[in-house]
Amino acid sequence: MINKLNNMRELSLDQREDLLNTLKVRFDENMNRHEGVRWANVQTKLEADVDKLWSINEMEATGGEPDVVGFDNNKNAYVFCDCSAESPKGRRNVCYDRAALDSRKRFKPQNNAVDMAAAMGIEILTVDQYWELQKLGKFDTKTSSWVKTPDNIRKLGGALFCDRRYDTVFVYHNGAESYYSARGFRGLITI
Known part of the structure; x- marks a missing residue:
């Protein structure tokens, strides 16, 4: 879950160093995700x-294994995305949003994907961003991840999620109030 002890949204020097070391190791081990990007430039940002x-530390703490997956020329920013093989463990068992959570009368999950992402300072992946991530590896072969749902679908009570099965990426729908032990959400942040 989100680091409730650190309400100031600030990391200690040791936490920053540990996180930067973890990110650098992951960056170096997965160069296919960010060809042509130099770590020194990322670290400066x-x-x-x-x-x-x-926010990136929150992604890491909830099992997202964030890594650089691109560069946004319009924002002059690096894009970090959850690159864990399966949907982040610390973000599973959640319904889609607050309205879905409030609509449940019994057996409510502890949280919802939209509020968790906002509290972490990240965005839930869109379907297009999810497909782009899948070009970098095989993700969610045993789990699934909620993705940003268009308003017209959400107004009718539904929400979208994605996964990878049979070496194919699928987009599905479910009631937004549903939640499963194998469904979480992936996020991204630009920096």
Whole structure:
């Protein structure tokens, strides 16, 4: 779950160093995700934005294994995305959003994906972003992940999720109030 002890959204020096070391190791081990990107440039951006570094730490703490997956030329920013093989463990068993959570009369989950993402300072992946992530590896072969759902679908009570089965990426629908031990959500942040 989200780090409730650190309400100030700030990491200690030791936490920052540990996180940067973890991110650098992951960056070096997965160069196919960010060809042509230099770690020194990424680190400079990370060190300059403590709020976003805190968010990336939350991604890490909930099992997302964030890594650089691209560069947004319009924002002059690196894109970090959850790259864990399966949907992040610390973000599973959640329904889609607050309205879905409030609509449940019994057996409510502890949280919802939209509120968790907002509290972490990240965005839930869109379907297109999910497909782009799947070009970098095989993700969610045993789990599934909620994705940003268009308003017209959400107004009718539904929500979208994705996974990878049979070497194919699928987009499905479910009632937004549903939740499963194998469904979480993936997020991204630009820095």
